[in-house]
Amino acid sequence: AQSVTQPDIHITVSEGASLELRCNYSYGATPYLFWYVQSPGQGLQLLLKYFSGDTLVQGIKGFEAEFKRSQSSFNLRKPSVHWSDAAEYFCAVGVRRGSQGNLIFGKGTKLSVKP
Amino acid sequence: NAGVTQTPKFQVLKTGQSMTLQCAQDMNHNSMYWYRQDPGMGLRLIYYSASEGTTDKGEVPNGYNVSRLNKREFSLRLESAAPSQTSVYFCATVQEYNSPLHFGNGTRLTVT
Numbered sequence: 399a400q401s402v403t404q405p406d407i408h409i410t411v412s413e414g415a416s417l418e419l420r421c422n423y424s425y426g427a428t429p430y431l432f433w434y435v436q437s438p439g440q441g442l443q444l445l446l447k448y449f450s451g452d453t454l455v456q457g458i459k460g461f462e463a464e465f466k467r468s469q470s471s472f473n474l475r476k477p478s479v480h481w482s483d484a485a486e487y488f489c490a491v492g493v494r495r496g497s498q499g500n501l502i503f504g505k506g507t508k509l510s511v512k513p
Numbered sequence: 514n515a516g517v518t519q520t521p522k523f524q525v526l527k528t529g530q531s532m533t534l535q536c537a538q539d540m541n542h543n544s545m546y547w548y549r550q551d552p553g554m555g556l557r558l559i560y561y562s563a564s565e566g567t568t569d570k571g572e573v574p575n576g577y578n579v580s581r582l583n584k585r586e587f588s589l590r591l592e593s594a595a596p597s598q599t600s601v602y603f604c605a606t607v608q609e610y611n612s613p614l615h616f617g618n619g620t621r622l623t624v625t
Contacts, residue, residue, distance in 0.1 A: 441616035505555040
């Protein structure tokens, strides 16, 4: 069965420090992978996506993610975290249902940023 | 350009009451989804509609019904609300399956 695992429920980093949020997926076919961010009281906003090609993808707000097929991972990184990055982050894999599809979400990682 | 609009933003129900959550999109997308979000559970799919006139169950459909009224609108109905349905509900749309979802801002529902 398809699934997405985000091993870290809550991470705290200092402002200016680097960040890596982990994501592992289970899906038999070529995955379509996404990272979304959710600020409190808001809907989800797409950070970046991977469909094919270059395994290092760039997103908005200075985020990037690297797809590693051998490790079934799609970790999110940022070299220097800003206080405004405090939010909850969700990894998702796109799965096909007939001619359409759906996203399977991980349970999320909450990021807190220390001044 | 409003994108995906959900109404209401907040709702409190008593156990056994019914209500309908509304979702409308102006993005001309084919597919629409209803998710619920609970702390520590991520987002779980309730129902989805691949196109106008079709609906399918997702991961957690029990206690809910949906209607895809037209291409723009996709409603979620709770016939007899239960405290376990206290959650934040998100509607989302997508043009095709490998495209990113576009989310509404959510409806926060409390059932007492």
